[in-house]
Amino acid sequence: MAVRTVDENADTLLSFDELRAQLRAVGEERYHHKHPFHLMMHEGRLSRGQLQAWALNRYYYQSMIPVKDSIILSRGPDPAFRRAWRKRVIDHDGDGISEGGIKRWLKLAEATGLNAEQVQAGTGILPATRFAVNEYLNIVRSRSLLEAVASSLTELFSRDLISLRMEKLRQHYPWLSGGLDYFQARLTQAPEDAKFAIEYVYENAKTREQQELATKALRDKCDILWAQLDALYFSYVQPAWPPPGAFQIEEK
């Protein structure tokens, strides 16, 4: 990538508000709040078995989040960055006081009727779930730190989705209500994390090209979330349509 000075980019570099708007537009198009599996969930149209498949598969994603954040931590340039970022590892792994997000997700899985040991063992998780989640690890390992941080920015969108989801889960699946601690905690954790990450991205993307790479990392992260729900939908619900941006068949 060509290194350009901020001056040379003055006319094209996005302001903070413009960058945030561009990132939000990615979410509007690609974030998984629009995925049919979530729409069915919010309409109360998923069976207990389908919710079990969701809780089981997403457990693999949850269990890898602190691995992902530890990779970013290992690439952190200074103590200040690492101090800010290590909060995420603690949020998910827990400490003496808090049980952590992975444990909370296990409680959700148990509320669907699954056995915690089986969920942790990962038996029956869809291969496509593993591939999508492992791609998230690939991204934070192999791209620039800026892009690794930017890939976490789906948290810009998660609060609204989690609020809606908690309301709808309580309404349609009251037997799940005891398992919602994970989401409760994320309501405050996610916006804190997103604030740090978007400020980091704005301050460290010195060129428009870097701003675009950061935006692409967020798109790719959205594809990773979307693909996990595709795998669930197509294995446990049903039909046939390509995700946003994919090849469309013209004649059939």
Next chain:
Amino acid sequence: MAVRTVDENADTLLSFDELRAQLRAVGEERYHHKHPFHLMMHEGRLSRGQLQAWALNRYYYQSMIPVKDSIILSRGPDPAFRRAWRKRVIDHDGDGISEGGIKRWLKLAEATGLNAEQVQAGTGILPATRFAVNEYLNIVRSRSLLEAVASSLTELFSRDLISLRMEKLRQHYPWLSGGLDYFQARLTQAPEDAKFAIEYVYENAKTREQQELATKALRDKCDILWAQLDALYFSYVQPAWPPPGAFQIEEK
């Protein structure tokens, strides 16, 4: 992994024939010759658009095969191994005499009616295709060389599938007949590669545990192939069922 001598394993170590039978059993259960997308292909029930989606997505797999083999080459322990393995890179990338497998796959994609430049650009490839293929790179990078070599052993099964496919493509989609050079070349390349790889695995798996790890690598490779067809089926054909070994919904 505990290092055990061959003597200690004498009662459990599989013979060459037993190991080959165990590897072949993996193929019987999980190789993608049983995938509904292939069954439809062989029955002539795929549209031109569905075959385009297949050729486009599998191009990404084909284009990464010599990358995968170069990773294995870079881990090769000695000149004899690397001399044997580099044949694979040449088979796919070509040389002054042969055009190579990637070019041949492009000709197949063109025979379906796609534009070669668009296929190479990768526009519209399903994210799930990328994730599955990239997992193949993860495996050959992060596991033992033995497992990396073993993951190539789907070539034990490919000759039969390719023979059948060529016959069925010519029968049901005669307009594709000019694009089958890729498969013609694989009919002789794949068995040569498989012979080297299975002998390498037998000679280098010194314990039963290593034989089991090699077998698991082949299972995981089969999952990678299967997931690519799942993504095609579910995006361009239709219904809902989990792959072999995945969580099954009991009540619905």
